[in-house]
Amino acid sequence: MKKIIITLLTFLFLTSCGYAPIYSSKNFDFRLKKVLKLKDNQLNNKIERKLKNFSNQESQKIISLKVDTQKKINILAKDSKGDPSRFEMVISTKLEIAYGQSQNKIRSFQERFNYNKNINKFEFNQYEKEIEDLLIDKNIDRIIIYLSKI
Numbered sequence: 813m814k815k816i817i818i819t820l821l822t823f824l825f826l827t828s829c830g831y832a833p834i835y836s837s838k839n840f841d842f843r844l845k846k847v848l849k850l851k852d853n854q855l856n857n858k859i860e861r862k863l864k865n866f867s868n869q870e871s872q873k874i875i876s877l878k879v880d881t882q883k884k885i886n887i888l889a890k891d892s893k894g895d896p897s898r899f900e901m902v903i904s905t906k907l908e909i910a911y912g913q914s915q916n917k918i919r920s921f922q923e924r925f926n927y928n929k930n931i932n933k934f935e936f937n938q939y940e941k942e943i944e945d946l947l948i949d950k951n952i953d954r955i956i957i958y959l960s961k962i
Contacts (some may be wrong), residue, residue: 855881878908903947923947
């Protein structure tokens with residue numbers, strides 16, 4: 813009986829707490845007219861696809877973008893054999909933003925992540941892909957906030 817009461821009270825408190833997902837409301841005040849990718853690579857395709865999901869079709873603020881995304885992996889440390897043991901992945905996104913009749917704005921976003929080498933090459937490659945997705949998502953978050961404030 814106590815478990816049922818505790819469960820009901822917990823449910824009652826959680827439903828009335830005002831929780832709302834951050835990006836689900838589509839209250840972003842921009843609409844992407846065109847996204848031009850300077851290079852046709854996988855990173856630019858991911859950025860374009862994710863940005864189009866957040867575009868508000870009812871917005872009066874129409875934006876055109878030129879996107880250039882690059883990934884760079886730097887070696888930070890080597891082991892006693894001279895093999896790389898610590899890396900840094902840097903994802904840089906350069907945007908050229910055209911909004912209305914105003915001049916084009918250029919803005920760069922950059923995210924970094926340091927990580928160690930794993931012995932298993934397959935797991936290491938999977939880990940690098942996860943890091944890449946994480947850094948792209950962080951860049952997307954910053955881009956969306958910036959575009960909403962223009």
